Amino acid sequence: MTKNSRKVSTRGRTPDWLLFFGKFLRHGVAISSFVPSSTFVARAVVRNIDWNNCRCVVELGAGTGPITEVILKLAPPTCKVVILERDPDFCDRLRERFPGADIVQADAVEIERVLDERGIDKVDHFICGLPLPSFPRKPAHKILDVVFRRMTETGTFRQLTHMPYVYYGMYRRYFDKVRFSFVLRNFPPAGFYTCQVPRHGSLNLS
Numbered sequence: 001m002t003k004n005s006r007k008v009s010t011r012g013r014t015p016d017w018l019l020f021f022g023k024f025l026r027h028g029v030a031i032s033s034f035v036p037s038s039t040f041v042a043r044a045v046v047r048n049i050d051w052n053n054c055r056c057v058v059e060l061g062a063g064t065g066p067i068t069e070v071i072l073k074l075a076p077p078t079c080k081v082v083i084l085e086r087d088p089d090f091c092d093r094l095r096e097r098f099p100g101a102d103i104v105q106a107d108a109v110e111i112e113r114v115l116d117e118r119g120i121d122k123v124d125h126f127i128c129g130l131p132l133p134s135f136p137r138k139p140a141h142k143i144l145d146v147v148f149r150r151m152t153e154t155g156t157f158r159q160l161t162h163m164p165y166v167y168y169g170m171y172r173r174y175f176d177k178v179r180f181s182f183v184l185r186n187f188p189p190a191g192f193y194t195c196q197v198p199r200h201g202s203l204n205l206s
């Protein structure tokens with residue numbers, strides 16, 4: 001249990017994996033995975049964040065919250081944490097598990113408004129669980145445009161994937177520095193891209 005989570009009775013409640021699987025069956029690529037990330041992925045994706053100097057972290061597409069849990073555990077009180085998820089059932093679950101956390105039910109294309117409403121100018125790390133490669137170009141570029149403009153100079157955009165390495169080229173088109181990390185201890189094997197230094201000319205916003 002994290003400092004921001006609470007022990008809730010799970011009796012009679014659909015387990016996270018089953019809620020997730022049901023959503024996957026109904027919404028397919030919009031959910032993109034049939035199981036939530038393992039704690040190994042969750043720990044790996046935030047590893048090496050310098051929490052002492054971190055003022056803001058934004059999680060996009062939190063699902064049932066395996067990564068949220070780790071972020072909330074590690075983030076100091078001085079770090080703003082914004083958790084965004086579009087699905088209302090996932091948001092209910094997140095609010096139940098993390099009652100004090102800033103859980104926003106919204107589409108990720110609205111991320112700029114969400115940041116403005118909170119007076120957040122810069123974000124140190126975006127942790128992205130969105131199935132970005134399957135988004136149409138326009139919303140994908142709209143989200144990345146906000147990431148580009150709002151990310152701190154030393155910030156990162158960390159993108160989860162269940163297709164290890166396949167989208168390396170795609171992220172290299174958007175960022176000068178891209179590193180892929182493979183996480184074997186997940187079912188199915190997963191990984192994430194750590195992206196830095198946006199290529200501002202790479203987006204087509206028209």
Ligand SMILES: C[S@@+](CC[C@H](N)C(=O)[O-])C[C@H]1O[C@@H](n2cnc3c(N)ncnc32)[C@H](O)[C@@H]1O
Binds near residue numbers: 065086
């Ligand atoms: C692959 S799941 C990742 C969930 C979680 N981060 C994890 O690692 O288990 C993708 C999540 O992104 C959410 N999502 C998809 N499109 C979205 C959008 N346009 N705006 C906000 N959330 C979205 C889905 O509802 C789903 O919870």
